[in-house]
Amino acid sequence: MEVLYSSTRNGDKKVTASQAILQGLSEDGGLFVPDHIPVLECSMKELAGKTYQEIAYQVMKLFLTDFTEEELKNCINRAYDSKFDTEVIAPLVEAEGTYYLELFHGATIAFKDMALSILPHLMITSAKKNHVENEIVILTATSGDTGKAALAGFAGVEGTKIIVFYPKNGVSPIQEKQMVTQKGDNTFVVGIHGNFDDAQTGVKQLFNDRELAQEMADAGLQFSSANSINIGRLVPQVVYYVYAYAKLLEEGKVADGEKINVVVPTGNFGNILAAFYAKNMGVPINKLICASNENKVLYDFFVSGKYDRNREFMLTSSPSMDILISSNLERLIYRIADNDAGKNSEFMTALSQNGSYQITEEMQDKLGDFYGNYASEKETADRIKDMYENTGYVLDTHTAVASAVYQKYVADTKDTTKTVIASTASPFKFTRSVMNAIDPKYNEMSDFELVDELSKIGNVDVPNAIEEIRTAPVIHDNVCDKAEMKAVVKRFLGIHA
Numbered sequence: 001m002e003v004l005y006s007s008t009r010n011g012d013k014k015v016t017a018s019q020a021i022l023q024g025l026s027e028d029g030g031l032f033v034p035d036h037i038p039v040l041e042c043s044m045k046e047l048a049g050k051t052y053q054e055i056a057y058q059v060m061k062l063f064l065t066d067f068t069e070e071e072l073k074n075c076i077n078r079a080y081d082s083k084f085d086t087e088v089i090a091p092l093v094e095a096e097g098t099y100y101l102e103l104f105h106g107a108t109i110a111f112k113d114m115a116l117s118i119l120p121h122l123m124i125t126s127a128k129k130n131h132v133e134n135e136i137v138i139l140t141a142t143s144g145d146t147g148k149a150a151l152a153g154f155a156g157v158e159g160t161k162i163i164v165f166y167p168k169n170g171v172s173p174i175q176e177k178q179m180v181t182q183k184g185d186n187t188f189v190v191g192i193h194g195n196f197d198d199a200q201t202g203v204k205q206l207f208n209d210r211e212l213a214q215e216m217a218d219a220g221l222q223f224s225s226a227n228s229i230n231i232g233r234l235v236p237q238v239v240y241y242v243y244a245y246a247k248l249l250e251e252g253k254v255a256d257g258e259k260i261n262v263v264v265p266t267g268n269f270g271n272i273l274a275a276f277y278a279k280n281m282g283v284p285i286n287k288l289i290c291a292s293n294e295n296k297v298l299y300d301f302f303v304s305g306k307y308d309r310n311r312e313f314m315l316t317s318s319p320s321m322d323i324l325i326s327s328n329l330e331r332l333i334y335r336i337a338d339n340d341a342g343k344n345s346e347f348m349t350a351l352s353q354n355g356s357y358q359i360t361e362e363m364q365d366k367l368g369d370f371y372g373n374y375a376s377e378k379e380t381a382d383r384i385k386d387m388y389e390n391t392g393y394v395l396d397t398h399t400a401v402a403s404a405v406y407q408k409y410v411a412d413t414k415d416t417t418k419t420v421i422a423s424t425a426s427p428f429k430f431t432r433s434v435m436n437a438i439d440p441k442y443n444e445m446s447d448f449e450l451v452d453e454l455s456k457i458g459n460v461d462v463p464n465a466i467e468e469i470r471t472a473p474v475i476h477d478n479v480c481d482k483a484e485m486k487a488v489v490k491r492f493l494g495i496h497a
């Protein structure tokens with residue numbers, strides 16, 4: 001059955017999947033949502049034993065109904081290939097009786113690769129399907145992880161260019177090195193004097209600049225976004241939850257139909273929403289456990305039904321979860337408001353005007369699938385140390401938040417359901433925090449000394465993504481002021497006023 005997409009803020013206009021991918025965000029500021037969540041056509045038993053790519057096809061074809069089989073398989077095969085350092089793409093590792101779904105085996109060793117390695121292919125296929133002749137220019141502001149994953153995904157993809165702005169002094173040294181060494185002559189990386197918000201605001205202004213849009217169109221170019229609210233990022237994330245269950249079944253770790261819990265370290269609410277979609281497609285999932293760090297807006301929301309961003313922004317050791325506005329939550333709000341775009345719009349207006357909204361009791365009753373909790377900085381560090389001492393397995397800071405929250409969940413509920421924890425980054429990406437948690441003595445070492453030490457104590461090879469940047473030459477040394485962003489973009493695109 002065909003799936004069409006409409007905005008969470010206006011249900012009238014429906015677009016196809018490829019149109020939603022090209023557009024990213026709806027004109028009214030809403031997010032595209034499918035008109036229904038399709039149910040899996042194969043049983044879990046039939047999926048057990050299938051490869052990641054085969055399961056990706058079975059899941060994605062149900063959402064992206066205007067893609068042909070050939071188009072979709074082509075996208076999948078180009079995305080999930082030797083860029084990943086393991087053939088299984090997303091391995092499940094058992095530790096302390098729980099299953100860690102490692103989503104960090106792609107090009108940039110964080111879970112963003114799971115979606116950003118396929119998004120460029122979905123996008124150029126969508127452009128072709130909709131007879132868009134322009135070259136697609138991806139414009140992104142990043143606080144670290146997304147920028148590199150988007151660069152790696154779009155590098156060398158014909159018909160696209162990518163421009164990434166990052167705060168010059170606001171990312172980790174390893175993150176910066178990862179970006180400025182990016183190869184591919186369709187890539188462009190610029191540090192700006194300012195913080196992430198400045199970069200983000202500047203990018204939004206460029207997106208809304210009509211004069212620039214016209215100049216771009218004259219040059220055969222148009223902007224698009226690789227932002228995490230794009231449906232082309234959400235759909236590929238549903239795949240690994242289906243895959244994880246199929247794998248557990250294949251290995252006899254669960255009986256057919258036996259329910260599992262899923263724990264997700266959450267920021268923008270994209271990853272956990274994908275797990276919720278997987279549950280609705282028919283994967284036997286019991287609770288969806290939403291793990292936050294000290295920026296615990298979501299925990300408070302699940303407890304009280306009030307979403308309130310009016311609070312201090314905390315800088316934590318799990319920076320990819322340092323978020324006060326979880327954009328993808330809007331898709332859940334829309335759903336528990338019975339797909340009522342008008343009602344959802346009211347909440348979102350309240351959020352932008354007052355920084356908060358309170359959902360009704362009736363809506364709160366529909367959140368029974370979810371459990372929220374959070375871990376402090378100390379609890380996170382202790383979890384890394386305890387896990388390492390108990391098992392030798394080294395968790396990254398984000399995954400440690402999830403693991404600590406899972407312990408709280410078990411203490412609260414005594415629920416012994418088998419559990420999968422989404423492991424969202426390699427510990428090599430956040431080496432200093434991870435090593436300090438294991439032993440403060442490591443703080444004296446340089447970044448790359450820490451990398452080698454982690455490899456030794458964790459008994460894991462240094463990932464390629466890190467090995468590469470050790471000696472890679474700096475290719476991008478552009479730095480600009482916020483006010484210069486437009487000029488810089490025009491120069492890169494060869495547009496001369």
Ligand SMILES: *Cc1c(COP(=O)(O)O)cnc(C)c1O
Nearest residue numbers: 266267268269270271320424425
């Ligand atoms: C982006 C990110 C998250 C948060 O995922 P959301 O989909 O934004 O909730 C968690 N961990 C890591 C390592 C990330 O890069």
